[in-house]
Amino acid sequence: METGKASNSDQLPQELDPRNWPPYETVLRLRSARVLRAALLSIAVKIAKRPAETGLLILVDPHMTESRIRREVEDAKLALHDWISRGLNLVLVFGTRVEGVASTQTESFLNWLSTATGANDKRRMSVRSRPPSHFVVLQILILNWMKAAGAVSRMEIGRIAGYSYPTVAKALTAIDDQILPRSDKRVELREFPRAVWSRMVATNETLRKPVRFRDVSDSPRSPEALLERLARFPRADLAVGGVLGARHYYPDFDLVGTPRLDLSMHCPSGEPDLSFIRSLDPALQESEKKSEPAHVVIHLIRRAKALFEPSNGPIPWADPVECLLDLHEMRLESQAAEFVHYFESNRAEQ
Amino acid sequence: MNLIAPQFVLEQVAKAVPSDCHGNLIVIGSLAAGFHFFGGDGSLQVRTKDIDCVISPRLEAIEASKTVAERLLANGWEQRTEGGRGLAGTGATRVEDLPVIRLYPPGSRAWFIELLTVPASEFEEGRGWTRVQLGTGHWGLPSYQFLSIATYKPISTRFGISYAQPRMMALANLLEHPQIKPDLMSSLFEGRAIKRSNKDLGRVLAIARLSSDQEIAAWPTAWQEALEETFPAQWRAFASRAGEGLSALLASVHDLDEALHTCNTGLLVSKQQTPEQFRALGNRLFQDAVQPLVAIGIV
Numbered sequence: 001m002e003t004g005k006a007s008n009s010d011q012l013p014q015e016l017d018p019r020n021w022p023p024y025e026t027v028l029r030l031r032s033a034r035v036l037r038a039a040l041l042s043i044a045v046k047i048a049k050r051p052a053e054t055g056l057l058i059l060v061d062p063h064m065t066e067s068r069i070r071r072e073v074e075d076a077k078l079a080l081h082d083w084i085s086r087g088l089n090l091v092l093v094f095g096t097r098v099e100g101v102a103s104t105q106t107e108s109f110l111n112w113l114s115t116a117t118g119a120n121d122k123r124r125m126s127v128r129s130r131p132p133s134h135f136v137v138l139q140i141l142i143l144n145w146m147k148a149a150g151a152v153s154r155m156e157i158g159r160i161a162g163y164s165y166p167t168v169a170k171a172l173t174a175i176d177d178q179i180l181p182r183s184d185k186r187v188e189l190r191e192f193p194r195a196v197w198s199r200m201v202a203t204n205e206t207l208r209k210p211v212r213f214r215d216v217s218d219s220p221r222s223p224e225a226l227l228e229r230l231a232r233f234p235r236a237d238l239a240v241g242g243v244l245g246a247r248h249y250y251p252d253f254d255l256v257g258t259p260r261l262d263l264s265m266h267c268p269s270g271e272p273d274l275s276f277i278r279s280l281d282p283a284l285q286e287s288e289k290k291s292e293p294a295h296v297v298i299h300l301i302r303r304a305k306a307l308f309e310p311s312n313g314p315i316p317w318a319d320p321v322e323c324l325l326d327l328h329e330m331r332l333e334s335q336a337a338e339f340v341h342y343f344e345s346n347r348a349e350q
Numbered sequence: 351m352n353l354i355a356p357q358f359v360l361e362q363v364a365k366a367v368p369s370d371c372h373g374n375l376i377v378i379g380s381l382a383a384g385f386h387f388f389g390g391d392g393s394l395q396v397r398t399k400d401i402d403c404v405i406s407p408r409l410e411a412i413e414a415s416k417t418v419a420e421r422l423l424a425n426g427w428e429q430r431t432e433g434g435r436g437l438a439g440t441g442a443t444r445v446e447d448l449p450v451i452r453l454y455p456p457g458s459r460a461w462f463i464e465l466l467t468v469p470a471s472e473f474e475e476g477r478g479w480t481r482v483q484l485g486t487g488h489w490g491l492p493s494y495q496f497l498s499i500a501t502y503k504p505i506s507t508r509f510g511i512s513y514a515q516p517r518m519m520a521l522a523n524l525l526e527h528p529q530i531k532p533d534l535m536s537s538l539f540e541g542r543a544i545k546r547s548n549k550d551l552g553r554v555l556a557i558a559r560l561s562s563d564q565e566i567a568a569w570p571t572a573w574q575e576a577l578e579e580t581f582p583a584q585w586r587a588f589a590s591r592a593g594e595g596l597s598a599l600l601a602s603v604h605d606l607d608e609a610l611h612t613c614n615t616g617l618l619v620s621k622q623q624t625p626e627q628f629r630a631l632g633n634r635l636f637q638d639a640v641q642p643l644v645a646i647g648i649v
Contacts, residue, residue: 067625070603090601099600099633217630218623225563282633 023047023055030062033072040076040088047087058113060093063286094278130270130302131207134174135200136161141175141189142197143307143321146343148350151186162268162304192340201328205290208325211274212294217283220295223261227315229280230263234314237266238276239306241299241318242326246335248311249320250342255335261296262326264318266306274298299326352460353395356385362455363401363463364509368421372510374414376404376501382513383553383617386505387560397540397616400452401463404501404514405491411467415482415491419451419465423486426456438487445479448490467491468498472581496522502576516557517565521573523550524640525588527595530605540615544608551599552609555628556617558635566635570642589647593640600632 023046025039039057047055062069070090077085091113092099098113130136140160144152158168172179178193200207215221221229223244230238239245242262247253265272277284277296284296299322301307308316318326320343327336359381367375377385384396405411405418423429429436430452439448451465469478470493480491500522504512527547535544558566573592577585599605603625610628623631 065626066629067603070601070606074603099597099636215630216626217634218621218627219559221563279637282637283630 022053023050024058025056026058026060027062028060030059030064030069033064033068036064036069036072037076040073043088044076044080044084047084048081051083051087053087054089055087056089056091058091058093062092065285066092094275094282129209133161133163133167133171135207136163136303137168137171138175138178138193138196138200139321140303141178141187142192142324143319145189145192145347146320148347151180151182151184151188153186157187160303160305160307162302192344201325204325204328208299208329210329211272211298211300212287212290212292213277213284213296213298214287214292215281215283215295216285220283221281223258223295226261226280226296230276231314233276233279235276237273237306239264239266239308239316239318239322240311241322242297242330243332245318245320245323246327246339248309248317249323250339252342253335254338255332259330260294262299262318262323263296264299264301264306264308264322266308267300268302268304270300270302272298272300297326297329352399353397354381354461355395356381357389359401359461360385360389360507360511360513361509363403364507364511366422366425366427366455367418367511369510371414371418371421373512374405374407374410375418375511376406376504376514377511378402378404378497378500378514378519380553380616383516383519383557383560385507385513386516387617394620397619399461401461403463403465404497405465405467406501408468408470408493411480411491412482415451415465415467416484419453419482419484419489422453422463423484427453428456429486430454430462438484438489440488443488445481445490448479448481448488450492451482451484451489465491466497467493468501469493469495472498472584494526496525498580499525499576502580515572516561517569517572518576520554520557520569521576521592523554524592524595527551528591529595530598530602539612542608542611544612545605547595548599548605548608549612551595552612553617554596555609555631555635556613558639559613559618559621559623559631563638566639569639570646573639573643574646586647586649589643591644592647593636593644596632596636596640600629600636606632 023043025043025046027035027039030036030039036059043055043057047053057073059069069092073088073090077088080088093113137157140157141152144150154165154168154172157163158165161168163171172187175193175196178189178196179187180190182188223242227240227244240248240262241264242260243253243255243258245262277286280296287294299318301318301322307319309319311317320339324336324339327333327339360377363375363377364372379400379402380396380398381401384394388394403418405415429449431437436449436452452462454462467480474493475495478493480493482489482491500514500519502515502518504514506512527550530545530547530551533546535546535549538544539549574585574589577589581588599609606629607625610623610625613628614622
């Protein structure tokens with residue numbers, strides 16, 4: 001929990017001056033009812049000490065469902081004096097979207113809120129661990145192979161991956177048998193490395209740690225409709241992968257319909273800013289259960305260069321290796337094999 | 351509350367009303383919404399008892415309502431007398447104490463029509479009253495501040511009378527309830543006491559659920575046009591606070607549950623929502639239609 005601290009702030013606009021802040025309590029990424037109840041008690045005490053004012057319980061990117069949170073708040077109010085209960089208002093912050101008391105519509109409130117919660121900061125998520133270097137290097141080499149781009153220097157691989165020369169060299173030793181020997185020390189794959197790839201694909205989800213969102217409404221929007229909405233507020237760090245991306249690279253891709261929207265997010269820091277999800281569709285809720293069908297899945301690209309492919313629209317395409325990994329993750333194995341075969345055929349024709 | 355078939359009732363009302371008054375009569379409320387969304391399906395019914403008929407324009411309201419009421423009474427329709435407000439007033443009765451014209455069709459107590467009119471000006475707040483003198487005595491024609499929004503550019507039916515655009519009824523309800531008022535509906539709604547605000551704001555969500563994303567995307571522009579036309583002096587102020595009631599509804603588990611109950615037993619009976627789905631529906635509507643209107647108002 002975080003609370004405001006008084007400071008010298010004579011030059012600040014009124015709403016940004018901590019001396020004018022209402023009683024409030026902020027909880028980031030609330031996960032349990034126990035923490036919520038503690039925060040409720042804390043804000044109730046603050047309101048009791050400043051009875052003329054409206055208190056705010058601000059929950060930023062809560063991981064509990066909204067209905068559960070609201071039920072807990074309503075239950076807590078039953079145990080409070082009426083005058084405290086009336087002064088207790090819940091504000092939910094989902095990325096850039098704020099929900100709560102009517103005053104949340106005002107600009108001054110939003111200014112205050114962004115200061116009080118640091119809402120201008122990127123979404124606070126635990127830094128996701130990087131995938132192993134040999135996985136990243138192999139992805140780069142496979143991409144090079146798919147594009148029939150020829151050999152690439154270790155320096156260039158390091159520049160794309162964000163690795164030092166020794167790290168690249170070490171990663172290459174792990175896949176040494178897949179590399180075509182060359183006198184100039186540049187590297188390229190002999191062929192599509194099926195065996196190595198299969199082993200990696202088996203741990204795909206562990207390596208990539210996708211963030212999954214499910215639609216909690218009874219009328220999920222199609223991936224195409226979601227993409228259309230995303231195009232209204234394009235971001236440089238997002239690209240379309242999955243089935244839509246695979247279809248872009250391989251127009252004869254054999255699948256009726258599109259099961260979900262896969263987005264690749266370029267995020268070298270490992271701290272993804274997922275605030276756009278709320279604007280994309282407020283019916284989307286993060287889901288940690290793999291058994292639940294996901295409607296939108298975000299895959300983080302941790303390497304230094306995104307390697308997105310420009311599209312005709314405002315959202316670029318994720319590279320074909322990302323798309324291939326997405327297909328494996330969706331268990332579309334025959335389509336994934338066909339996708340690889342398509343690139344093999346292309347190479348053979350060249 | 352009774353289950354009634356929208357198409358049947360609209361046809362019956364239209365047949366009973368003199369044809370030269372058809373242009374003056376706009377049906378609003380759940381019957382209008384029901385007719386719009388599933389009027390063609392005779393098997394789908396709407397749970398209501400009052401068929402709200404707005405007499406418009408205001409200048410013709412007194413004459414038209416007299417003509418309509420007299421004709422219906424002459425054809426065997428009967429004044430609804432339940433609730434102690436069914437007896438005609440006199441010239442001495444204060445206009446706000448006059449009974450509303452509520453008429454049952456011949457031989458049925460399943461539903462009744464209620465005559466209303468639009469406000470005299472954009473500055474008429476809350477509920478207004480207009481005296482109408484029939485052969486049976488003095489009656490009151492109520493008007494509500496946002497009825498001019500609800501009846502903006504109504505949709506014609508093949509029966510001659512019109513009904514309100516659902517999206518305009520939705521806007522009228524959003525504006526009518528800037529907060530959740532404590533007033534309860536006069537009767538239980540499928541066994542539960544329900545706040546009127548929750549019923550009306552719930553209907554906004556039901557209309558949204560029955561509309562497509564593409565339709566909803568066009569609401570802010572249509573709403574702005576209606577507001578500018580009907581409230582030329584105040585439209586920005588109304589637009590800027592159009593989201594307050596919905597925001598309050600979404601912030602209260604109890605109120606949202608009441609709204610959900612009215613929808614699941616009413617317009618959404620065939621598309622029943624869970625609380626989580628209903629909240630998602632509200633959040634979507636807020637983002638896609640209400641926030642853009644609020645933003646237009648704030649500029």
